[in-house]
Amino acid sequence: MGLFVDKYPDVAYEEKLRLWEEVKADERFPSYLYGCYECGICVAACPSARFYDFSPRKIAQAAAREDIELIYEQMNDDVWNCSQCFSCNRCPRQNSPGGLITILREVAVNNGLKSAQQALEGYSRIVYKIMGTGTQVSPDMLQPDAFPDWGPDVKRVSDELDLWRRALPPETLHTTKTGWHVSEQTLIELYLIWYNTGVMDMIANVDEGLNLILSDVMEEMLEEAGYDMDEYY
Numbered sequence: 001m002g003l004f005v006d007k008y009p010d011v012a013y014e015e016k017l018r019l020w021e022e023v024k025a026d027e028r029f030p031s032y033l034y035g036c037y038e039c040g041i042c043v044a045a046c047p048s049a050r051f052y053d054f055s056p057r058k059i060a061q062a063a064a065r066e067d068i069e070l071i072y073e074q075m076n077d078d079v080w081n082c083s084q085c086f087s088c089n090r091c092p093r094q095n096s097p098g099g100l101i102t103i104l105r106e107v108a109v110n111n112g113l114k115s116a117q118q119a120l121e122g123y124s125r126i127v128y129k130i131m132g133t134g135t136q137v138s139p140d141m142l143q144p145d146a147f148p149d150w151g152p153d154v155k156r157v158s159d160e161l162d163l164w165r166r167a168l169p170p171e172t173l174h175t176t177k178t179g180w181h182v183s184e185q186t187l188i189e190l191y192l193i194w195y196n197t198g199v200m201d202m203i204a205n206v207d208e209g210l211n212l213i214l215s216d217v218m219e220e221m222l223e224e225a226g227y228d229m230d231e232y233y
């Protein structure tokens, strides 16, 4: 039994255990968790911990303790607050709470958990934007401290953000074109990666309609580039 009140008593312990075994079976898992000092460095580095009731330390600790009920709760709730910036990788124990969260999310999506569908409902537009254009970075998202791992250019641009705001029409601040240009060749490579690694199947698990819309866009571009889409089904 875990130390916390079980928020999902209707789900059988065996099912929660099955999902946890799936997480542990992921080949990335051993390199994401080595134990936890409880030092809190990951929390200090985590932008999501500033805005949500969320802690990468709790994710690492629950995994290290194999607290099945808490892990199931985190898989349904907490993991969707992570922005996957991997600032927590500065863990002195070499853990990657963000990496653990990647696996937890993938298991939640691959198993069609209702919470995964609900969590991703509001992101259809973003997913569509990322997969249609290869990016979702728009100038108004750039802030010097929020994502330190994005490198020095973000600080340079964000230092002048007031100037950018006055210089650019407001609508372009929300678009990706002024934030980051992705070439057609890069998009094609991304599409091939997404088909080959099962990303499209994951999207179908949580949003079949979005999968159909995206498939139309992606298949058209891939076929124009000479790829035979029959090989991908």
Ligand code: SF4
Pocket (backbone or CB within 6 Å): 042, 045, 046, 047, 048, 049, 055, 056, 081, 082, 083, 084, 085, 086, 087, 088, 089, 097, 098, 099, 101
């Ligand atoms: S990857 Fe997630 S848990 Fe890690 S620092 Fe970023 S938002 Fe926080």
Ligand code: SF4
Pocket (backbone or CB within 6 Å): 035, 036, 037, 038, 039, 040, 041, 042, 043, 056, 057, 060, 090, 091, 092, 093, 094, 095, 097
């Ligand atoms: S930084 Fe690493 S060791 Fe410290 S609390 Fe976070 S996961 Fe645990």
